Amino acid sequence: MSSLPRLFVTVGLVPDSAFSLDEEQARYLTRVMRLNIGDAARVFNGRDGEWRAEITDIAGRRVEMTPVEKLREQAGQGALPLTLLFAPVKKSETDFIVEKATELGAAIIQPVITERTQTRTVRLDRFQKIALEAAEQTERLDLPEVVDALSLDAALAALPDGTALIFCDEAGDETDAPWGGQAGRAGPMAGVLEGVKGRAAAILIGPEGGFSPAERTFLRGRPETYPVSLGPRILRAETAAVSAMTLWQAICGDWG
The missing domain is CATH 3.40.1280.10 (SPOUT methyltransferase, trefoil knot domain)
Structure with a gap:
């Protein structure tokens, strides 16, 4: 299991397409986990699988991340609802x-x-x-x-x-x-x-x-x-x- 922090996001996850975290998630990564620009977390949205995303910008309370590598495909989750x-x-x-x-x-x-x-x-x-x-x-x-x-x-x-x-x-x-x-x-x-x-x-x-x-x-x-x-x-x-x-x-x- 990866030691990278893991977050659910609502945005679409596309390679090299930056997105902003909400304020609570931004605070968690920068103040609790002490991550900085260049550090990574895992993100998922329920549609596009799981991605490794890197922090590419921090401006006050705003944290921007960019998906760089798909780690898991979405398919294959429990088949029977x-x-x-x-x-x-x-x-x-x-x-x-x-x-x-x-x-x-x-x-x-x-x-x-x-x-x-x-x-x-x-x-x-x-x-x-x-x-x-x-x-x-x-x-x-x-x-x-x-x-x-x-x-x-x-x-x-x-x-x-x-x-x-x-x-x-x-x-x-x-x-x-x-x-x-x-x-x-x-x-x-x-x-x-x-x-x-x-x-x-x-x-x-x-x-x-x-x-x-x-x-x-x-x-x-x-x-x-x-x-x-x-x-x-x-x-x-x-x-x-x-x-x-x-x-x-x-x-x-x-x-x-």
């Missing part, structure tokens, strides 16, 4: 979910408001910054699309046709038993995923307290929905998100 749908939880836990979803290759990160969602206001700008920093640190060549919160119905309606919805269903069917008892529990996620290989997928993680009975009935009856279990223990929402995405990448994604 994965969407993460999750009910926001507490601030630090939600930040963790966004960061780890980026690290684990989510193409779209979608907060979802369910009946039992406790945190209904999300800071989209904060999530996008967390995702950008995670992409820079983990060698992704693109950024996930982090979108504003939607109701459960709206989020499901927005999924492209043919998307397999992996519904992490921790409950059983026994109404008088804690978490629905054991009857009617979903099958192990690893086994279910074997049947959806080669398809775009969305993973749905519920809120603290799980989905309401009405939501669970709706999801269980929805076409292209695959209820799955993450084991005999009730996981925290952030643990469930990481566990489910890890299984998907190992079985259906780019880890294979």
